[in-house]
Every structure is written in C-alpha cells, then in structure tokens.
Amino acid sequence: MSVLVAFIAAVLVSTGTWLLLQRRLSRIIVGVGLLGHAANLLLVVSGGRRGRAPLVDLDGVEVYSDPLPQALALTAIVITFGITVLLLGIGFRAWQVDQDDVVEDELEDRYLARRLEVDPDIADEVEAERAQAAEEGRR
Amino acid sequence: MSGLVAVPIVAPLIAAALSILVSRWRNAQRAISIVTLGALAVIAVVLVLDLDDSGGIIVAQAGGWPAPLGISLVVDRLSGIMLVTSAAMLLGVLVYSIGHGGVERTQAAFHPVYLVLAAGVNASLVTGDLFNLFVSFEMMLVASYVLITMGGQRERIRSGMTYVVISLVASTFFVVVLALLYASTGTINMADLAGRIAQLPDGVQLMFALSLLAVFGIKAGLFPLFSWLPDSYPAAAAPVTAIFAGLLTKIGVYAIIRTQVLLFDPDVRPASLLLVVAALTMAVGVFGAIAQNDVKRILSFHIVSQIGYMIFGLALFTVAGVAAAIFYTFNNIILKTTLLMTSGLMERRGGSTRLLRSGGMIRTAPLVGLLFALPALSLAGLPPFGGFVAKFSVFDAGVGSREWAVVAVAVLVSLMTMYSMNKIWSGVFWGEPEQPSEHEPRDGGRLGGPVLMVASTAALVVMGLAVMIWARPLFEFTERAAIELLDRRVYIDAVLRPTP
Numbered sequence: 024m025s026v027l028v029a030f031i032a033a034v035l036v037s038t039g040t041w042l043l044l045q046r047r048l049s050r051i052i053v054g055v056g057l058l059g060h061a062a063n064l065l066l067v068v069s070g071g072r073r074g075r076a077p078l079v080d081l082d083g084v085e086v087y088s089d090p091l092p093q094a095l096a097l098t099a100i101v102i103t104f105g106i107t108v109l110l111l112g113i114g115f116r117a118w119q120v121d122q123d124d125v126v127e128d129e130l131e132d133r134y135l136a137r138r139l140e141v142d143p144d145i146a147d148e149v150e151a152e153r154a155q156a157a158e159e160g161r162r
Numbered sequence: 163m164s165g166l167v168a169v170p171i172v173a174p175l176i177a178a179a180l181s182i183l184v185s186r187w188r189n190a191q192r193a194i195s196i197v198t199l200g201a202l203a204v205i206a207v208v209l210v211l212d213l214d215d216s217g218g219i220i221v222a223q224a225g226g227w228p229a230p231l232g233i234s235l236v237v238d239r240l241s242g243i244m245l246v247t248s249a250a251m252l253l254g255v256l257v258y259s260i261g262h263g264g265v266e267r268t269q270a271a272f273h274p275v276y277l278v279l280a281a282g283v284n285a286s287l288v289t290g291d292l293f294n295l296f297v298s299f300e301m302m303l304v305a306s307y308v309l310i311t312m313g314g315q316r317e318r319i320r321s322g323m324t325y326v327v328i329s330l331v332a333s334t335f336f337v338v339v340l341a342l343l344y345a346s347t348g349t350i351n352m353a354d355l356a357g358r359i360a361q362l363p364d365g366v367q368l369m370f371a372l373s374l375l376a377v378f379g380i381k382a383g384l385f386p387l388f389s390w391l392p393d394s395y396p397a398a399a400a401p402v403t404a405i406f407a408g409l410l411t412k413i414g415v416y417a418i419i420r421t422q423v424l425l426f427d428p429d430v431r432p433a434s435l436l437l438v439v440a441a442l443t444m445a446v447g448v449f450g451a452i453a454q455n456d457v458k459r460i461l462s463f464h465i466v467s468q469i470g471y472m473i474f475g476l477a478l479f480t481v482a483g484v485a486a487a488i489f490y491t492f493n494n495i496i497l498k499t500t501l502l503m504t505s506g507l508m509e510r511r512g513g514s515t516r517l518l519r520s521g522g523m524i525r526t527a528p529l530v531g532l533l534f535a536l537p538a539l540s541l542a543g544l545p546p547f548g549g550f551v552a553k554f555s556v557f558d559a560g561v562g563s564r565e566w567a568v569v570a571v572a573v574l575v576s577l578m579t580m581y582s583m584n585k586i587w588s589g590v591f592w593g594e595p596e597q598p599s600e601h602e603p604r605d606g607g608r609l610g611g612p613v614l615m616v617a618s619t620a621a622l623v624v625m626g627l628a629v630m631i632w633a634r635p636l637f638e639f640t641e642r643a644a645i646e647l648l649d650r651r652v653y654i655d656a657v658l659r660p661t662p
Contacts, residue, residue, distance in 0.1 A: 043331070048323065055330050062337035069345035092344060095293055099337050102300050106330060109304065113311055113323060120316045 028068045035061035048114045048124035055110060059103035066096040164222040167235045169205050170245060170284035174198055178277035191273040195256055199280060203249040210242040218646050219656040221290070229658045230354045234290035236657060239643030240488055241287040244416055247492040248287070251408045251499045252280050254622045258503055259401035261614025262510075265312045266401065272312065279305035279405070286413050290657055292343065292350045295417065296336050299381070303329050306410060310398045317397045325394035332380035339373045352424055353657035356650055360427050367430045374421045375432065382414030384473065385443040388466045392450060395465070396458035396515075400506025403458065407465050408499030412491050415472050419487060423647050428479065436477035441568045444470030444575040451582045457505045457515040457590060460582055461498070464541065467575060468494050474568055475556045482559035485644035489637055490552040496626045497537045497549060503619040504534040507611045508590055513599030517589030520599060524591040527610025531591045533619050537626050538587070542580040548629035555637065 035057050042054025070092035118124050177198035184190040209220065224233040237245070256276065259266040266272045282302025289295050307329070311322035344350055346366065347358040359367055376387070383391045391411070395403050422431055447467025454460045472494070475487030505515055507530045512520040524531045540547030543554075553576055560569040609616045629636060646652045 043327070051327060055327065055334075058331070058334045059337075062334045062341065065338055065341035066344070069341040091350075092341075095340070095344070095350075098293075098297060102297070106300075106304065106307075109307055110326065110330075113307075113319060113326065116311070116314050117319045117323065120314070120319060 025068055028064060032061045032064045032068075035064065046125050048117055052107065052110045052114055056103070056107050059099075059107070063096045063099050063103065066092050066099060068092075164220055166205055166209055167220055167222040167237055167288060168224070170202055170249075170288060171235075171281055173202060174277040174281040174284070178274040178281070181274040181277060185270040185274070188267065188270075191270075192260055195273050195277060196253070198277065199249065199253040199256055202280065202284070203246070203253055206242070206245040206249045209237050210239075210246055213237070213239055213242055217652075217656070218642065219652060221656050221660060223660075229660075230349055230351045233294050234351060234353065234657050235288050236290035236353075236653070237288060238653060238656075239639065239646055240416070240419065243488065243492050243639065243643065244287050244412075244495075245284060247495050248283050248409055248413075249280075250625060251405065251495060251622070252276075252283070254618045254625075255401050255405040255408070255499065255503070257618040257621075258404065258506070258615050259399075261612040261616075261618065262399075262401050262506065263612075264401070265399045269312055271308065275305045275308045275312075276405075279309065283409055283413060287416060290352050292352055292355065292421075293340055295352075296333070296340060299336070299413075299417075300333060302410070302413065303333065306406060309402045310394060310406070312402065313399065321394040321397040324390050328380060328390040332377055335373070336377045339370065339377060342373075343370060351657070352420075353654045356425050356654055359425055364430060367426060368432065371422065371426050371430055371432055372435075374425070375418065375436075378414045378417040378421065379439075380414075381411065382418060382473075383411045383443075383466045383469050384439055385446050385466070385470070388443070388447070388469075391466060392454075392459055392462040395462045396456065400502070400509060404499050404502040404506065407461065407502045408495045411465055411469060412472075412495050415469060415487075415491055418473070419476050419484070419491075419647070422476065423479070423484065424650055424653060431479060433477050433479055436473055437565060437568050440470045440474035440477055441571045442470075443467065443473060445571055448575045448578045448582070452578060452585070455517045455589075457508060457517070457520075457586050458502070460586060461501050461505060464579065464582070465498060467579065468498070468541070470575070471553065471556050471572060474565075474572060475559055478559055478563045478565065479648070480559060480563055481641065481644045481648060482555070482562050483644075484647055485637065485641040486552070486555035486559045488640040488643055489555055493548045493552045493626075493629050494541075496622060496629065497541050500537040500619060500622045500626060501534070501541065503615075503622065504530060504537070507533070507615060507619065509601075510604055510615075511610055512590065512595075513601040513603035514595075516597075516600075517585070518596045520590045521593040521595040522591075523610075529608075529616065530610040533616070533623050534591075535587070536623050538583040540626055540630075542583050543576045544580070546630055548626055548633060551630065551633040551637065 039054045039057035039061060042050045042057065045051060070089040114124060177194050181191050181194050184194070213220065219236065219238040222235045223229060224235060279302055282298050282305055285298035286295060286302060289298055307322065307326045310325055311318050340350060343355065346362060347355060349355055349358055359370060380387045395406055398406065444467050447463050447470060451460045451463035451467060454463060472487045472490050475483045475490060508520065508523065509515045511527045511530060512523055514520050540549035543549045557569055557572060560572065
C-alpha cells in the first residue's frame, strides 16, 4: 500500500514540477498546490503501515498507529491552504494590473545581457519591451 | 528563566491580534508595535545575560511534556545573540518605517504583519524541533510575502511572485525532507535526531545533510540558489527591503549552522562542498554587484556575497571558524540593515537610487553620506570597524585550517566589495546627476530626511560601531557559543536529560 501512495506522490511531484515551469501564473499556482499535496502525502506515509488502530482509548488494542505524522500533515495542509489563497490573491492582483498572467523576464537582466551603457529604465523602451513580451505570451 | 523563552514567540502574536483590532487608529498600532518590540529587545538581553549563569543554555518544554514528546524551546548562545540582534533590527526598522510614511501609513495591515514576521523570526531562533522550525519559517515567510507585495504596484507584484514561488518550492522540499527524516528516525526533535541520525547508513546521513543544506540554502541565498534574491528585494518598500536584507537570509544561515553542526557527525558533514559553495557565493555575489548600477541592487548582490563568508567560517567546522561565522552573521545583520536604510534615505532625498540619476548628495544631505560611509567601510572590512574584525577572524580561521584557496578568494572579494562601495559613493554623493530622477526629490531639511528615519538609522550605525568597541568581549562570547555548538552534548543533554 505504501508503494501505491509513494507512486501517487511521485505522480503529483512530476505534474506539479511541470506546471511550475510554465509561463502562466495560474498554472504555477496549481503546480505549487500539487507539490504541497505530494509533500503532505509523504508525511502521512512516514508514520508507518496503514491498518493500525487510531489513537483512541480502546480495550484490548496494543498497537496504535503513530498520531504524530497525522498531526504534522494536518498542520502542513493548513499552511498549504493559506498559502494557496495568498497566491491566488497575488495572481488576481497581477491580472488586475496587467490583464495577463504571463510571468515576465526581468528587464534589468535583459539589458545587462546586452550590455547597454545607458541607463536602462528609459520608460518608452521598457514599455515597448513589455508590450512585446505580453504579445508573445498571448500567442 | 525558562518561562521567558516562550515570550519572544507569543508576545508578538498577541500584539498582532490586538493590532488588527485597533486597525483604524494608526497611532494605537504604532504604540502596540513599539512597546512589544521594545519589550522583546529587553527580554532578549535578559536571556543572554542569564545564559552564563545557567550553563550557557536555557530549555523550556512547551506544555510541560518532556523532550522527545513535546516541543522544546531552546536558547543557547548562538540563538541568544541572534535574538538580541534581530530584536534591535526589528525595533529600529519599525521606527524607520513610521518616519518613512509609505506603506506603514497607507496599509492597515503593515503593523500586524510586521509583528507576525517578528514572531516567526524569534520562533525560528528559539525552537528545538525541526517541524516547528518549518512552521516558524512559514510564519516568517508568509508575513514576508505580504510585506514584499504590499501596495500592489506592478513591479512589486512581479518580483514578489518570483520570491513567493521560489520560497514555496523550498518549503515544500522541507516538508518532504521532514517526512523522510521521520520515516527513518521516528523523531523530529533536534536533540533526539542528533543521536538517531548517527545510526543511519552513511549515505542516508549525507543525503539528509545535503537536502537540509539545499532547503536552507534557498532561504539563505547560497550559490547557485540565490538568483531570486537580487531580483525581488529591491522592489519592496524601503523599510521592508531593510528588514529583509538584515534578517531573512541570516535566519537561513542560522538554520544551516544549527542543522549542519547539531544533527550530523563530523565525518558526514559536507565540509568540502560547503567550502566550494562559500567561495562561489562570495565571488558570484560580488561580480553581480559590480555589474549593477542601482544602489539597492548593488546592496542586494552584496547580501549574497556576504553570505559566502559566513558559510566559509562554518565549513571549517573548527571552533575558530564557527565562532567567526557567528560573529560575521550578527555583525552583517546590523550592517546590511543599516545600509539598506540609508539607501531608503537616498531614494527619498534624491528621488532615485540609480547611480546615473543621482549625485551631489554630499552637499544636499551630508549626514546621510556619513550614515552610509561608516557601515559601507565596515562592510568592506576596513580597520578598525566591526566588519574588519569579522573578516579578519574568518581569514584567520581559514589560514588556521590551511584553506589557502578560499582565503585568497575571500581577500579578493573584499577588495571588490570596497570597489563597489566606492561606486555607490561616487555615483550618489559626488558629481551631478546625469539624468533626471524618476521621482521628485524631496527636501530633507538639515538632516537629509524625516527625523525618525535619520534617528533610527543613526542608532543602528552606532550599534555597528559598538560592535567595533566591544569586539573582544563579543568575540569571546561567540567563541564560547562555537565551543558549545561543536560539543553537541551540551545541547543534547540540556534538552533530553534536564537536571531538575
């Protein structure tokens, strides 16, 4: 059974990683969510084999399942949930500002790469680059 | 004394809740934050002064549960000195932000989130439990996600997003490492882990050492995991950049020191890898800084470069090396916070932090020039400043361990640090602006800026000078901290076998 769970975690990690490497913010957010699920799943498996009695006061039960990983997973799930909401908020704001959710290259880097001696943030030029990047993103 | 250990975590959280309740009255929020952070600074000092009486380590078990079961809170000399330094920085930057106006004035969320950041920083330093360290990091990072994007400007959202996503990847990886650690050892209490990891096969131990290094390396900005840092920090509001530059990466360094030294046996620690990483972090950071032409970006690349020195000290795993790393870390927290605070003053006075768009500030704001020059010279490692003591102790430890190549890199890098500080000086304070600034320059009066901003910056500059004056007692303190760290029994016994 642990093998199956580990396999599911592996699928989640690979899908999450692929989504994380996309250019669209919405996909990145889904990717982060999937990665978080994979990590939480691993936390649950780290408690050992399934099928043992939960930690309750039962007569005649000698072997309990380890409650700690479950508590840890619960904490991690809450944190993942909160962060996903925050990410969606930031993503929404990005869409409000740009009407687009493509993650852009840093302009400063591109200018440095071309070794422009002049001050890079000449407003028109930046604006033109940005518009072009957005255009490419839309296509 | 052990009752005081939980206060640095709990007090700012309660204060944050109160701060939300009074979010309509900014002055009430300010009073709450200042009183809380001021009290925290006092408590941190009390804890550190008490350390020598209580055998160098104070342990509290949350809820009274004995060690491997409950959550241990531990203050030893390393976390003590970090607590004092970060409390001072948090208070200084808070006063600075009140003077700055900006997000502090427009956003009701600033004060509560700032207090949560303080709680997260303190919790990361105090906790003796690896999962709790994850939760503390999350507390600190979530607060930082909100602070970095606060205001919601285009640039902040864009750069903030990079920061958030990279940090999240690191956090997820942290959870995976925790799951693996728990599956193989059955504990996440750091003192308990130290004994149990040693029973695992060597390869598995090394895997854990490297995974934890990667997790905290992203937070600390080690080469090659630093690329998010110089991109995201400069975009935030000036007080936010100052506190991030001072604290967040150094908390990552603290976690690296803590986990590598405490959890792993000397023969498993990836010492040679750390040496190479340290040299590359120093060199790549400073080359990045030289290529920039914006004050905030130059200073952000220097954050990376300086991290290399701390890791160099640690990588030697000798008393001299670890002591130098600790000294370097807290000294650098003060210097970096101060420098980014002065860059905020430059931005306000001159309307820009771009070198080409500013100039001549030595005439318009001579005091800002002085406040920049002192920590800048210290950062470059000129005697007699605290930065010289820190750099010299790292070099000395490196020579003591015969790591000539890395010492040579470190010396060259500090020369180049000097060069890029000169670049800022001649760009901002001398000459004339070659192009108009993007914002309207604001008249700062005789001081060069609002009283609160200049006063808080000056206070932290004085604190940096105090490190120089009391360098010897401070260095002896870090030496005791290093001895205690490397002899892991002190920590393990204090947590697992408390004397009644």
